[in-house]
Amino acid sequence: MEPIAARSLDQAPIAREEILRKLRERMVGFAASRMQKDAAEDLAQEVLILLHEKYGHLDRLEDLLPLSLKIVRFKMLAYRRKARRRGEYTQQSVDEIQTPDGHADALTAMEQRETRERLMAAIAGLGERCRRLLALKLEGKSFAEIQIAFGVSSINTIYTWDFRCRQNLIESMNALRRSSRDPE
Amino acid sequence: MTQNEIRRLLGGYAINALTEGERTALFEAALEDQDLFDALQNDDALRELLADPVAREQIRQALQPAAAGRRRSFWTLHPWLFGGLIGAASVTVALVIAIGTVTWHRETARLATMAAPQPAPAIPAPARNLAAREQTRPVQLTPGAAASAPLAANVPLYAGPLVRYSVLRSGPSGAAVRIEVVSQVAGSLTLYRADAAGQWQRVFPVDGPGFSIAANASYQIPGDPIAIRGNQKKLRLVIEPAARPAIAAQLAAGALNEPRAQAAPRAAAAPRPTGPLVIEIPIGPN
Numbered sequence: 001m002e003p004i005a006a007r008s009l010d011q012a013p014i015a016r017e018e019i020l021r022k023l024r025e026r027m028v029g030f031a032a033s034r035m036q037k038d039a040a041e042d043l044a045q046e047v048l049i050l051l052h053e054k055y056g057h058l059d060r061l062e063d064l065l066p067l068s069l070k071i072v073r074f075k076m077l078a079y080r081r082k083a084r085r086r087g088e089y090t091q092q093s094v095d096e097i098q099t100p101d102g103h104a105d106a107l108t109a110m111e112q113r114e115t116r117e118r119l120m121a122a123i124a125g126l127g128e129r130c131r132r133l134l135a136l137k138l139e140g141k142s143f144a145e146i147q148i149a150f151g152v153s154s155i156n157t158i159y160t161w162d163f164r165c166r167q168n169l170i171e172s173m174n175a176l177r178r179s180s181r182d183p184e
Numbered sequence: 185m186t187q188n189e190i191r192r193l194l195g196g197y198a199i200n201a202l203t204e205g206e207r208t209a210l211f212e213a214a215l216e217d218q219d220l221f222d223a224l225q226n227d228d229a230l231r232e233l234l235a236d237p238v239a240r241e242q243i244r245q246a247l248q249p250a251a252a253g254r255r256r257s258f259w260t261l262h263p264w265l266f267g268g269l270i271g272a273a274s275v276t277v278a279l280v281i282a283i284g285t286v287t288w289h290r291e292t293a294r295l296a297t298m299a300a301p302q303p304a305p306a307i308p309a310p311a312r313n314l315a316a317r318e319q320t321r322p323v324q325l326t327p328g329a330a331a332s333a334p335l336a337a338n339v340p341l342y343a344g345p346l347v348r349y350s351v352l353r354s355g356p357s358g359a360a361v362r363i364e365v366v367s368q369v370a371g372s373l374t375l376y377r378a379d380a381a382g383q384w385q386r387v388f389p390v391d392g393p394g395f396s397i398a399a400n401a402s403y404q405i406p407g408d409p410i411a412i413r414g415n416q417k418k419l420r421l422v423i424e425p426a427a428r429p430a431i432a433a434q435l436a437a438g439a440l441n442e443p444r445a446q447a448a449p450r451a452a453a454a455p456r457p458t459g460p461l462v463i464e465i466p467i468g469p470n
Contacts, residue, residue: 019215026214026221033222062204065211069228115229116239123246135247137199138240140370140398140426143192159191166198170226 016059023068024048030072035079043079047071077111114180115173122172130165137162185213194223198231200401238407241389244396342461347423349465352404360409361467363421369457370399371426377410378418387419394424412467419465425457 024044031040050071051064058064123131136146143162147155193210196202202210214220233239349365363375372394376384388406389395397403410419 014212014215022215026218029218030222030225061211061215062208065214065224066228069225070232072225073228116233116242119230119233119239120242120246123243131247135244137195137201138234138244138247139396140201142201143195155192156188159188159195162195163191166195166227166230170230173230 014061016064019059019061019064020048020051023064027068027072031076034076039079043072043075046075074108077108081107114177118173118176118180119169121176122169125172126165126168129161130168133158133161133165185209190220194220194227197224198227199234199398200231201398203400235401235403236407237388237395237403237405241395241407339462341464342457343463346457347421347461347463349421349463351465351467352409354409355411359412361412361419362404362406362409363419363465364402364404365397365421366400366402367397367423367461368399369423369425369461370397372424373397373403373405374422374424375405376420376422378420380414384420394422396426397423417467419467421463421465423461423463425461 027044027047028040031043034040035043047068051058051068055064055067058067123134126134133146133150136149141149143155143158146162147158150158152158190210190213193202193206193213196206197210210220210224214224234243346368347365348367349363352362352364354360354362365373367373373396374386374394375388377387379385387410395403395405
């Protein structure tokens with residue numbers, strides 16, 4: 001991997017076009033692992049249109065990347081909804097997503113509530129170590145403090161535990177989502 | 185960037201605990217690395233949930249019963265210990281009260297004797313005793329007193345740079361408010377509202393310990409907006425800083441990795457509050 005973090009501070013930030021080009025590659029790569037290639041490319045294109053039309057004033061990677069993550073997530077949710085509902089694969093209007101106002105529409109609010117419920121169920125199934133680690137993180141403890149609390153010799157152990165716990169949590173949530181949609 | 189460095193940054197990103205530089209490094213790396221981008225995308229829903237104060241509080245509560253359950257099972261196994269401990273605690277409390285009362289009476293009598301030769305101001309005896317106690321007992325913010333101290337009328341209010349807040353209004357008349365707060369110190373946060381009688385009522389969290397916050401992360405509290413009515417025009421935000429091991433001790437133990445080690449001198453130089461930060465928030469007309 002390119003040692004990007006070592007880029008000198010006086011070097012110019014990455015240009016917006018370059019960021020968007022790389023973001024498109026990443027979005028297509030992510031979406032293609034979960035849907036058909038054509039649909040993945042359409043999804044990335046729709047995200048770029050949205051970024052261009054509604055967020056043209058943003059040009060920093062720190063703004064564009066998290067926003068892209070969020071839009072991709074919403075777009076994929078919408079895609080699944082439509083696919084489940086009537087098998088429609090028509091394009092979604094760019095005005096359907098209102099990410100900046102903070103007030104979710106009824107359908108999104110329901111999705112969020114269900115996600116929260118799945119998270120609570122997934123947490124209930126976590127092992128004791130993961131539960132303790134998550135509780136310490138929510139208390140605002142740093143990794144170094146968590147290392148001390150667990151009494152392990154290497155902080156890398158904590159990074160690994162944390163990574164695996166999060167993976168478990170996400171996998172459990174995904175499994176719960178699948179089972180709730182396909183109860184048989 | 186090593187695998188462990190990536191895991192550290194991903195773990196910090198999930199709970200909004202990264203510095204600006206760390207976030208930039210993570211995003212720049214994700215732009216080049218499909219696996220890292222996928223990991224960020226997979227974590228995004230979880231990160232959003234953890235950023236929501238209501239969900240965080242629910243998760244915290246969900247994480248508590250395991251410990252509480254263990255405690256209950258212990259007492260279930262040893263019920264006779266409970267009765268014995270209650271009895272011992274009662275005797276201890278009675279002794280402490282008795283000793284404290286005797287000591288206080290002796291102290292006030294001694295101060296009254298010392299004050300006798302001086303010109304006596306026209307202060308009633310109880311008030312004089314109170315004044316003497318205030319002189320001899322400086323106000324100390326002990327952990328136990330911290331919860332009630334912010335409610336005192338004369339508590340020193342904090343107005344420095346460590347805490348920034350903004351009032352978010354909603355509702356037809358803008359009378360429903362939430363507070364967006366960013367604190368440079370991690371710890372626990374509690375929000376109070378002055379009622380019609382001027383008494384402080386706790387509104388978030390409604391009970392239990394304060395809401396845990398990370399440094400430099402933005403929170404919007406409470407989950408449901410507070411309806412401001414009549415003359416209820418003041419809120420009070422109390423941030424109890426979290427206890428932290430000394431940076432030097434962490435460095436000596438090798439607990440800090442390179443980027444944080446570089447940041448340590450700056451963190452040590454930054455002012456760190458010793459007691460709770462009490463911020464009063466006036467709610468002006470919309």
